[in-house]
Amino acid sequence: MDNLSHGRVIGIDVSRDWLDLHCLPDGLQCRMPNGPEGHAAVSDLARDRDAVVCFESTGGQEWQLWETLEAEGVIARQVPPAQVKAFARSRGTRAKTDRIDAELIARFFAFRPDAGRRLPTEKLRSLRALTSKRAQIVEMRKRLLAQIRAHQKLGTAEMFDSVDSDLKARLDCL
Incomplete structure (x- = not known):
């Protein structure tokens, strides 16, 4: 998994309607719709950057994105929300926006790539x-x-x- 070692990570804050992205190491931020066209765009971005995509568990709103990424050959991992929250506290981050959450998710995964879980089988x-x-x-x-x-x-x-x-x-x- 070379992707995990070179630090190219795309953190995503997943909501019902939107995907807020933060790319490491360059800091690119963008927002895409949480639907097929947005999922395809995330997949293309991750392949172009040779990056791992990570996101928190959001009650199932991440499943279609996760399936699309896996089908496209993009490494995607779900990270535990409680650990991301603890990571944010350890950094002294108190503000909470979708963009800040996406960055925290990316930084957490860069710090702890072993914390992410793979897509479970069908x-x-x-x-x-x-x-x-x-x-x-x-x-x-x-x-x-x-x-x-x-x-x-x-x-x-x-x-x-x-x-x-x-x-x-x-x-x-x-």
């Missing part, structure tokens, strides 16, 4: 998505049962019985 990503969905359904069922108990205490159970029963039956099947 099977593992699917398993994680299914596990997350199951947890959401379990939580929905728990809330529904609490609502049913509340309706019983308030004496309004009959009013909601058919809706609650149907919904509970559907959740129990999942």
Whole structure:
């Protein structure tokens, strides 16, 4: 992984709509849309600079970018947000903007290239998505049962019985 040793890094702050980039060592900063055209532009920039791309975990908003980069042969790593935050504190950085975050992510990865993780396999990503969905359904069922108990205490159970029963039956099947 020669890319990791020469310090060419592109840090990205990923949001729903935008990708804020900071390139090391030259300090180039730019913003691209978080969509197919922006992902392709990041891929081209990384290949042109022979750079590693890194970004924080952002609740899944980084997955399509990550898949595009990997498919294009660009080394891409996800870095732990808690470690980036600790790195920012160690540097005395208090301001928080997307541009500053992108620079911090790049500098953190340049400092700790071993902290980044690779794109999980498709099977593992699917398993994680299914596990997350199951947890959401379990939580929905728990809330529904609490609502049913509340309706019983308030004496309004009959009013909601058919809706609650149907919904509970559907959740129990999942």
